[in-house]
Amino acid sequence: MSADKRAIWSWAFYDWANSAFATVVMAGFFPIFFKQYWSAEVPAIESTYHLGVINSTASLIVVLISPILGAIADQMGRRKGFLLIFACLGIVMTGALYWLEQGQWALASLLYIAAVVGFSGGNLFYDALLPVISPLHSVDRVSALGFGLGYLGGGMIFALNVWMTLNPESFALADSSEAVRVAFLCTALWWLLFSLPVLLFVHEPHVRRIAAMAAIKNAFHQLHSTFRQIRALQQTFLFLLAYWLYIDGVDTIIRMAVDYGLSIGLASADLITALLITQFVGFPAAIGFGRIGERIGCRQGILLALTVYICVTLFSVFISAAWQFYLLAVIIGLVQGGVQSLSRSLYVRLIPAGQHAEFFGFYNMLGKFAAVLGPLLVGLITLLSGSNRIGILSIVLLLLAGAYLLLRVDLIAGQQAAKNTKL
Structure with a gap:
C-alpha cells in the first residue's frame, strides 16, 4: 500500500474508532440507561428534558472552545496532538460510566458531558486532517x-x-x-485501539512550530482575523449559516430518536434493533453518497438527503408500531452519512489552504451550537406541550431553513474567493 493510501485508510479508521461512542453511547445505550436505570425514579417527560439539557450543555462547551483550539492547533502545527488529547478525554470518561450505580443520574450526566466534549473536540482535528491527506479532486x-x-x-x-x-x-x-455497563467499557477500549492508525501513519506537513504560550496569544489574534475572513468570504459564511440550521435538525434526530421512541411507548429492544439497521444500511449508503457527490455535486446530494429527513420527521409524528420505526431507520440510514460527509467535503472547497483547523473550528462550533439549540428546543416544547410528538415537529423548521440558505450559496464564487485568500 502506498503511503498516501495508508494515510487515507488510517485517517478513515479513526471514524471506525470513535463511531463506537456515537453509536453505542450517544445514540444507543446512554439515553435508554439514563431513562430506565440512572433516572429510574424520574418521570419520563422530566428525564427527556434532562437529556436535552445534558446534550445542550456538552455542545455549548464545544462551541466555546472549538474556534480557539483550532487556531492554536494551526499555530502550533499539532492537529494530531490535539486529536490525541481529546480522544483520551472521551475514552477515559466513557470507560468511567461502567462504575456508576442505579440512581446516579447527576454523575452520569457529568461524565457523559465530558465524554461528548472529548468526542466532539477530537472530531474537530480529525476533520482538519482531511485536506492534509486527500487531494481536492477525491475529497x-x-x-x-x-x-x-x-x-x-x-x-x-x-x-x-x-x-x-x-x-x-x-x-x-x-x-x-x-451488560450495558460493560458495553461502555468495551466502547472505550475499541475507541483506544482503532485510534492508533491515525496517530502512527498520518503525518502533518512540517511547519514552523512555536511555543504553547505564544501560540495561545497568537491564536486569539488570529481568531479575530479568521472571523473577519469568514465574514469577507460571503459564500463560505452563507454556507456555515445553512449548515448551522440543517445539521441542528440532523443531530437532534440522532440524539433524541431513542428517547422519542421510548416516550411514545416502543420497547427498548425494538429501538436498539432500529439503530443496528441504521448502522449497517449507513455503511454502503455513505460510500454511495461519495459517488453521488462526484456525479451530481455536493449541494444536490445534501438537498436530497434533507428532503428525506423532512419527510421522515413528518411521518415520525404518526408512528405507533415497531415496524414503522424500523422503516424510518432504513430510510435514515440511506441519507445520514451522506449529509454529514458531503457537508464536510463541500466546506473543504470553501476554505483557504493552510487554515484548516482554524476554519474547521468554526465549522464544528456552528455544528455544536446547533446541537445546543436542537435538543433543548425539542425538550422544552415537549415539556410545555406535554407531547413528545409535538416536540419532534420543531426539527422540520430547522431543516427547511437550512435547505433554503444552502440553495443561495454560489459555490463557484465561494471556491474562487477561498483560493484568492492570502494567509
Whole structure:
C-alpha cells in the first residue's frame, strides 16, 4: 500500500474508532440507561428534558472552545496532538460510566458531558486532517469513506453489545444492566485501539512550530482575523449559516430518536434493533453518497438527503408500531452519512489552504451550537406541550431553513474567493 493510501485508510479508521461512542453511547445505550436505570425514579417527560439539557450543555462547551483550539492547533502545527488529547478525554470518561450505580443520574450526566466534549473536540482535528491527506479532486470519496467505515465499525461493536445485553449469561454477566455497563467499557477500549492508525501513519506537513504560550496569544489574534475572513468570504459564511440550521435538525434526530421512541411507548429492544439497521444500511449508503457527490455535486446530494429527513420527521409524528420505526431507520440510514460527509467535503472547497483547523473550528462550533439549540428546543416544547410528538415537529423548521440558505450559496464564487485568500 502506498503511503498516501495508508494515510487515507488510517485517517478513515479513526471514524471506525470513535463511531463506537456515537453509536453505542450517544445514540444507543446512554439515553435508554439514563431513562430506565440512572433516572429510574424520574418521570419520563422530566428525564427527556434532562437529556436535552445534558446534550445542550456538552455542545455549548464545544462551541466555546472549538474556534480557539483550532487556531492554536494551526499555530502550533499539532492537529494530531490535539486529536490525541481529546480522544483520551472521551475514552477515559466513557470507560468511567461502567462504575456508576442505579440512581446516579447527576454523575452520569457529568461524565457523559465530558465524554461528548472529548468526542466532539477530537472530531474537530480529525476533520482538519482531511485536506492534509486527500487531494481536492477525491475529497468527496475520502470523506465518505470515513463515514462509511464509521457506520460499519459502530454497527459491529454495537451488535456485539446488543448481544451481550440480550444474553448476559453467555458472557458471565449477572444481568442486562451489567451488560450495558460493560458495553461502555468495551466502547472505550475499541475507541483506544482503532485510534492508533491515525496517530502512527498520518503525518502533518512540517511547519514552523512555536511555543504553547505564544501560540495561545497568537491564536486569539488570529481568531479575530479568521472571523473577519469568514465574514469577507460571503459564500463560505452563507454556507456555515445553512449548515448551522440543517445539521441542528440532523443531530437532534440522532440524539433524541431513542428517547422519542421510548416516550411514545416502543420497547427498548425494538429501538436498539432500529439503530443496528441504521448502522449497517449507513455503511454502503455513505460510500454511495461519495459517488453521488462526484456525479451530481455536493449541494444536490445534501438537498436530497434533507428532503428525506423532512419527510421522515413528518411521518415520525404518526408512528405507533415497531415496524414503522424500523422503516424510518432504513430510510435514515440511506441519507445520514451522506449529509454529514458531503457537508464536510463541500466546506473543504470553501476554505483557504493552510487554515484548516482554524476554519474547521468554526465549522464544528456552528455544528455544536446547533446541537445546543436542537435538543433543548425539542425538550422544552415537549415539556410545555406535554407531547413528545409535538416536540419532534420543531426539527422540520430547522431543516427547511437550512435547505433554503444552502440553495443561495454560489459555490463557484465561494471556491474562487477561498483560493484568492492570502494567509
